[in-house]
Amino acid sequence: MRFFLVWLGLCVSFSLFAQKRFTYRFSEELQSVESFTYFLVDSSKTLTFTQLRQLPENAFTLNTKNFLNFGNTQYPVWLRIDVENQSNEALFLIQELHDVRLLDVYLFHKNDSLRTWETGAMRPFGTHFLKRSNTVFDLGKSPKRVYLRIQNTSVYVPLKIGTIQAISNYLHKYDLLYGGIYGVLLALMFYNLFVFLVVRDRVFLYYFFYILTSGYIIFKADNHHHEFIFKQIPNFSSDINSSSIITLFFIILFANAYLRMKELTPKFFWALVVLWCICLGLMPFEWLPYRGWVNDLFQLLVISIMLVLLGASVYIHFLGFKHARYFVLAFGFYIYGVVNVLLGFMGIVSMNNLRAAYIYQICSVLEAIFFAFAVAYRFNTYRKEAKDAQEIALKRSQEHEALLQKNNQLLAEKLQMEQSLQTGAANKDFNQLLQQIKSDSQPIKKISIPTVEGVILFPEQDINRLEAMGSYCTIYLTDHKKITTSKPMAHFEQMIDERQFMRIHKSHIINLNNVTRYIRGEGGSVEMKDKSVVPVSRRMKNELLQRLAIDSPAV
Numbered sequence: 001m002r003f004f005l006v007w008l009g010l011c012v013s014f015s016l017f018a019q020k021r022f023t024y025r026f027s028e029e030l031q032s033v034e035s036f037t038y039f040l041v042d043s044s045k046t047l048t049f050t051q052l053r054q055l056p057e058n059a060f061t062l063n064t065k066n067f068l069n070f071g072n073t074q075y076p077v078w079l080r081i082d083v084e085n086q087s088n089e090a091l092f093l094i095q096e097l098h099d100v101r102l103l104d105v106y107l108f109h110k111n112d113s114l115r116t117w118e119t120g121a122m123r124p125f126g127t128h129f130l131k132r133s134n135t136v137f138d139l140g141k142s143p144k145r146v147y148l149r150i151q152n153t154s155v156y157v158p159l160k161i162g163t164i165q166a167i168s169n170y171l172h173k174y175d176l177l178y179g180g181i182y183g184v185l186l187a188l189m190f191y192n193l194f195v196f197l198v199v200r201d202r203v204f205l206y207y208f209f210y211i212l213t214s215g216y217i218i219f220k221a222d223n224h225h226h227e228f229i230f231k232q233i234p235n236f237s238s239d240i241n242s243s244s245i246i247t248l249f250f251i252i253l254f255a256n257a258y259l260r261m262k263e264l265t266p267k268f269f270w271a272l273v274v275l276w277c278i279c280l281g282l283m284p285f286e287w288l289p290y291r292g293w294v295n296d297l298f299q300l301l302v303i304s305i306m307l308v309l310l311g312a313s314v315y316i317h318f319l320g321f322k323h324a325r326y327f328v329l330a331f332g333f334y335i336y337g338v339v340n341v342l343l344g345f346m347g348i349v350s351m352n353n354l355r356a357a358y359i360y361q362i363c364s365v366l367e368a369i370f371f372a373f374a375v376a377y378r379f380n381t382y383r384k385e386a387k388d389a390q391e392i393a394l395k396r397s398q399e400h401e402a403l404l405q406k407n408n409q410l411l412a413e414k415l416q417m418e419q420s421l422q423t424g425a426a427n428k429d430f431n432q433l434l435q436q437i438k439s440d441s442q443p444i445k446k447i448s449i450p451t452v453e454g455v456i457l458f459p460e461q462d463i464n465r466l467e468a469m470g471s472y473c474t475i476y477l478t479d480h481k482k483i484t485t486s487k488p489m490a491h492f493e494q495m496i497d498e499r500q501f502m503r504i505h506k507s508h509i510i511n512l513n514n515v516t517r518y519i520r521g522e523g524g525s526v527e528m529k530d531k532s533v534v535p536v537s538r539r540m541k542n543e544l545l546q547r548l549a550i551d552s553p554a555v
Helices: 002-017 049-053 164-199 202-221 224-228 242-259 266-281 283-287 292-318 322-345 359-420 424-440 489-493 538-547
Strands: 022-024 037-041 069-072 077-085 091-095 102-109 114-119 135-140 143-151 154-156 159-162 446-451 454-459 463-469 472-477 482-485 501-505 508-511 515-519 525-528 533-535
Touching (some): 049 143, 077 159, 102 135, 164 202, 202 242, 202 359, 242 266, 242 292, 242 322, 266 292, 292 322, 446 482, 501 533, 501 538, 508 533
Parallel strands (some): 022 077
Antiparallel strands (some): 069 154, 077 143, 091 159, 463 472, 463 508, 501 508, 515 525, 525 533
């Protein structure tokens, strides 16, 4: 009995100290090997493969999680996997960290023969076994042990093993995913470029550049620019790069132009400017020796910028701008994707499937789609405003035609009176009739307003006021209608009648005939017929009061 207990204890001890081995049995899907992987962090940065082999096996530590994540590190990481192939097919190892800077692989077969690969983004793309952004290594039918040396700014290492059929199935899903992502981004990009060329609104141009730069970030982060363009040129990029900063620049421009953040939420706007300038200050570190804190700070700044944009969108939405809801959803999905990636790196959520591994890319596309809804809403607004303005112009044209018919009738009466008028009293009536004909025959002055559907010739008298909106102008019409045009306010200022219109503020021109009330203040403000209140600059206050024939009131 004592002998049996000793034997049992020895068996348990050997099983505890035995090296954990990945055993492969045939499957049509890739199998994760992260939980079978041993690792060693080379804090000296000088450890060679020959020196590594001389170390005892207990120098390596078994990974006890279902993923391999070493975070932001400046040290090379060595991995070791023992493999037992119980199928009759060759095995392949796929490493999915696309932009790993340096990756060395050493494979020992059962006959102790050694095979090596040297690849990574810092080396020519042509060294890949398969000319794909994913790095794939042929382990053959009898692999025994695999060593990997990884050096990157952020070391998250998804490792899977399978047959060529499993690799093919995975890459097929991968191609479908990225085909859909790039297809959506290209469609949005060229559509908005076309809309910009039609309406000349810079909002659509900013969105075009945002899609272009954010698409390039996805393209670059997954190493596709090496796969399709720079096949033999090493990539000297790190996680902090100019493309990310440029994308942030255009998303801030786009959000500010669309949501008028500088006017409605100035504190949010200047917070964005400060955060972006800090990002800009981190750019030189891209070409300096790696510092982990820089990468951490940059990621924190990106998340902070998105949170500020989300907060501004929510605030503007509650101010009554319903179209801001698209920005709330867009920034919300982006932050959801970033948080999922961070939780995956922390091991809180799984990243061992295609959807989880590429949740950031998926959420980035959803963000772009919701922005597309926003710009489509803007474009439809342009069309509705143009239609309303065209209806008003048509109505005024019909009224003018009726007026001309009346004038013709009066002219006929005048000819009849010329024959019958003989007395002085009749001559007086005749002169009054002539004055009425002259006043009624005055042509209606019109200005040309470019819209998405052409140019509208609109009666000047039916323009209530004009408001500058950056590089474009909003023209407020009678009947509470408005039309937004890509021309600046200065373009219309040259066309309108100075006797009827006046610029009372750098952003406002009003129709003096439609002013109903002056409101006292430092510069004051005026209330128009449509009940809108327009501010008056201090510099223009006295001139306005003179033209309105109002004595200067006490402030």
